Amino acid sequence: MNGTSTPPAITIPREILSLRDLEAKCLETMAPMVRDYLYDGAEEGHTIRENLEVWNRWLVVPRMMRDTSAVDLTPRTNQFNRSWSLPLGIAPSAMQQLAHPSGEKATAAAARSMNIPFGLSTFSNYTIEEVKDSGGDSVVGLQMYLLQGRRDLNLELVKRAEAAGYKAIVLTVDSPVPGNRPGLIKSNFVMPKHMRFRNFSEDFGGPLDQAQDTQFNDPSSVTAVEAGSAIASEPTRTQDQATKSRGNQLIVDPSINWERDMKWLRENTSLEIWVKGILHPLDAEEAIAHGASGIMVSNHGGRQLDTCVSALDALPAIVEQVSGRVPVHLDGGIRRGGDIFKALALGADFVWIGRPVWWGLEVAGEEGVRWVIQTLKREFEVVMKLMGCRKVGEIEREMVIPKTALMSMGSSY
Ligand SMILES: Cc1cc2nc3c(=O)[nH]c(=O)nc-3n(C[C@H](O)[C@H](O)[C@H](O)COP(=O)(O)O)c2cc1C
Numbered sequence: 110m111n112g113t114s115t116p117p118a119i120t121i122p123r124e125i126l127s128l129r130d131l132e133a134k135c136l137e138t139m140a141p142m143v144r145d146y147l148y149d150g151a152e153e154g155h156t157i158r159e160n161l162e163v164w165n166r167w168l169v170v171p172r173m174m175r176d177t178s179a180v181d182l183t184p185r186t187n188q189f190n191r192s193w194s195l196p197l198g199i200a201p202s203a204m205q206q207l208a209h210p211s212g213e214k215a216t217a218a219a220a221r222s223m224n225i226p227f228g229l230s231t232f233s234n235y236t237i238e239e240v241k242d243s244g245g246d247s248v249v250g251l252q253m254y255l256l257q258g259r260r261d262l263n264l265e266l267v268k269r270a271e272a273a274g275y276k277a278i279v280l281t282v283d284s285p286v287p288g289n290r291p292g293l294i295k296s297n298f299v300m301p302k303h304m305r306f307r308n309f310s311e312d313f314g315g316p317l318d319q320a321q322d323t324q325f326n327d328p329s330s331v332t333a334v335e336a337g338s339a340i341a342s343e344p345t346r347t348q349d350q351a352t353k354s355r356g357n358q359l360i361v362d363p364s365i366n367w368e369r370d371m372k373w374l375r376e377n378t379s380l381e382i383w384v385k386g387i388l389h390p391l392d393a394e395e396a397i398a399h400g401a402s403g404i405m406v407s408n409h410g411g412r413q414l415d416t417c418v419s420a421l422d423a424l425p426a427i428v429e430q431v432s433g434r435v436p437v438h439l440d441g442g443i444r445r446g447g448d449i450f451k452a453l454a455l456g457a458d459f460v461w462i463g464r465p466v467w468w469g470l471e472v473a474g475e476e477g478v479r480w481v482i483q484t485l486k487r488e489f490e491v492v493m494k495l496m497g498c499r500k501v502g503e504i505e506r507e508m509v510i511p512k513t514a515l516m517s518m519g520s521s522y
């Protein structure tokens with residue numbers, strides 16, 4: 110489908126106006142264990158909160174009387190060799206069947222109908238090929254965790270992504286080990302039995318079992334958990350499953366490093382290689398030096414390292430360092446059209462969302478995800494008009510100002 114066709118009408122209740130309203134609706138039905146997985150942040154959740162609060166520390170300074178009767182929301186430059194309807198994409202998140210039976214297929218179809226890009230997690234519940242069929246040209250990236258001792262499996266995934274027509278491998282570099290995630294442990298998280306990591310032929314246990322098994326030292330105390338609507342009647346984590354997952358488990362390689370692993374990827378694929386999880390300008394430099402086609406500034410939705418810097422605060426120094434050599438994208442805490450505007454003003458070429466997609470999936474599957482995208486699009490369009498910008502290229506750095514600077518400068522911007 111091309112970007113100009115009209116997506117199907119949406120039937121989300123009229124009283125749901127913002128992503129926050131949708132989130133509240135989602136939480137009425139979401140199973141407690143799924144909620145704990147979705148919301149889980151590292152340790153005390155400071156970074157999760159920071160990811161949401163940082164947007165309000167930047168204020169916008171609008172320009173007037175610029176005839177914004179029509180605005181063009183397409184990104185300043187093509188990304189993944191394509192023009193998109195918005196500078197917004199759907200970030201990879203694992204196990205989307207937890208939120209809706211059609212999982213990643215529904216998300217990819219929604220992305221396609223809105224002409225925005227989608228990244229598929231290594232640990233998806235539908236295959237590389239199934240999701241590509243559903244999302245077409247919108248399915249651009251396969252997110253990759255390099256697996257300990259199993260480069261054979263990684264290579265197979267890379268080759269399948271190439272054959273299916275993906276444009277990029279998105280290497281996640283912020284997760285040499287799973288973060289300390291208390292929510293997972295408290296809820297004894299386990300993927301329900303009817304779901305599988307379908308990119309792998311065997312019934313492997315996933316890396317979150319690893320997190321639980323190492324953080325939860327006494328496996329004999331693993332008990333069943335209460336499961337709500339989406340996974341009601343599913344057997345929950347049992348001693349059997351815990352043991353099985355330990356015996357046959359995919360573990361993210363903790364020895365991942367620039368030299369060996371970027372070289373390995375470059376030698377094994379003709380696809381673009383994007384690096385996801387950069388927060389330091391010198392790591393952006395490393396990524397470029399090792400052949401990255403693009404950089405994703407991200408703290409993994411606050412799920413890995415607590416008290417680490419937000420992507421928005423890390424962005425300006427990275428943009429300066431990269432200085433236009435490769436595109437710089439960002440994710441983390443984007444919930445309003447104005448957030449997209451601020452990220453672009455601070456130098457991002459493109460932004461991605463994670464959790465809001467799950468709110469859409471839980472409430473109305475593909476339609477719910479489309480609603481999320483349409484809502485952000487509508488909000489972004491209004492913000493653009495109010496800011497006096499007719500196209501994305503007119504967003505300027507001076508249009509955002511940190512609250513703290515304003516306090517010391519008075520009104521002398
Ligand atoms: C439930 C969930 C699962 C995720 N799974 C992955 C994953 O498999 N690979 C990955 O690189 N990032 C994963 N992420 C991180 C997202 O790609 C993204 O960085 C983050 O969600 C952005 O923040 P936001 O949720 O505030 O929008 C996951 C995030 C969530 C919430």
Ligand SMILES: CC(C)CC(=O)C(=O)O
Pocket residue numbers: 203232287315316317409412
């Ligand atoms: C299967 C997990 C390791 C996916 C992930 O990255 C996450 O839950 O944040």
